[in-house]
Amino acid sequence: MKFRVLGSVEVEVDGRAHRIPGARQRLLLATLLVSGRRPVPAKLLQAELWGENSPPTVENSLHVTVSRLRRTLRKIGGGRPPELLTCALGYLLDVDTDDLDLTVFRAGVARARVTRLTDPERAHAILQESLGLWRGAPLQNITAGPVCRATVLQLEEEYLTAVEDGLRFSVEHRDPAYVVGELRRMSFTHPWHERFIDLLMISLYRCGRQAEAILTYHDVRERLSRELGVEPSALLRNRLEEILNHAPSLG
Incomplete structure (x- = not known):
């Protein structure tokens, strides 16, 4: 059995995806999965x-939901479901790290960052394979509680950082012209993630489009001033100076 949380919460068996019935069963499964094989207290x-x-009968309601999830996993997985354990510290779903897309993604990103020191091409391939595990917004088919909401925010940041790593590789080791469009899209979608804007300015400059790189900075500066009342970061200000002075490091 494989478990997916980088998108909708679902279970995969022999290549076939199964949705978990019931909103609380899905939320229970998601909470146990993102807790990383650590017991989650009943409270x-x-x-x-x-x-x-919570209703007065919440303890019994939790027992019922746990029992239903156990039955669902047995039904989906046949003789191969992971154990949903009850222990003194709470409940634990014993899923191998290789069977959860979240842990596979994180391991791949970590491996790519180590590998890029010696083999940037291989690191890029590992990173793209890891990003390919994403099927949309994480945990998208549940009404998340505090634990899952915090996990979603953390995962979204991890995703953006991994995407940035991949785009940076293309800017530094391949033709930056091929990622200008993607950098524009990411800069528009995530306007306060200034590292995408920084990469866009570098790419435009290296493509011989210095004026567009400078205009990108001023557009961002105007938007930050209008919507947040702040100036661009030192990163973007320094990048503008390098572009204006034709810094050799940008060539």
């Missing part, structure tokens, strides 16, 4: 699944 699960207005 935390109760808050995650029912919020602050």
Whole structure:
């Protein structure tokens, strides 16, 4: 059995995706999966699944939801479901790290960052394979509680950083003209992620489009001033100076 959270929460068996029935079963599964094979206390699960207005019978309701998820996993996985364990510290879903896309993604990104010191091409391939695990916004088919909401925010940042790593490789080791469009899209979609804007300015300059690189800076400066009342970061200000002075490091 393979488990997916980088997109909708689902289970895959022999290449076939299965959705978990019931909103609370899905949320319970998601919470156990993102907790990384660590026991999750019953009180935390109760808050995650029912919020602050838990019913008086919440302890029994949690037992029922756990039992239903166990049955669902047995039904989907046949004789091969992971164990949903009850222990003194709470509940734990014993899933191998290789069977959860989240942990596979994180391991791949870490491996790429080590590998790029000696083999940038191989590192880029590992990174693209890791990014290929994403099927959309993480945990998108659940109404998340505090644990899952925090995990979504963390994963979105990890995703943007990995995308940035991949685009930086293309700018530095391949023809930057091929990633200008993607950098424009990422800069538009994530306007406060200034490292995408920095890479866009570098790419435009290296493509002989110095005026567009300078205009990109001023567009961002105007937007930051209008919407947030702040100036661009030192990163972008220094990049503009390098472009204006035709710094050799940008060639």
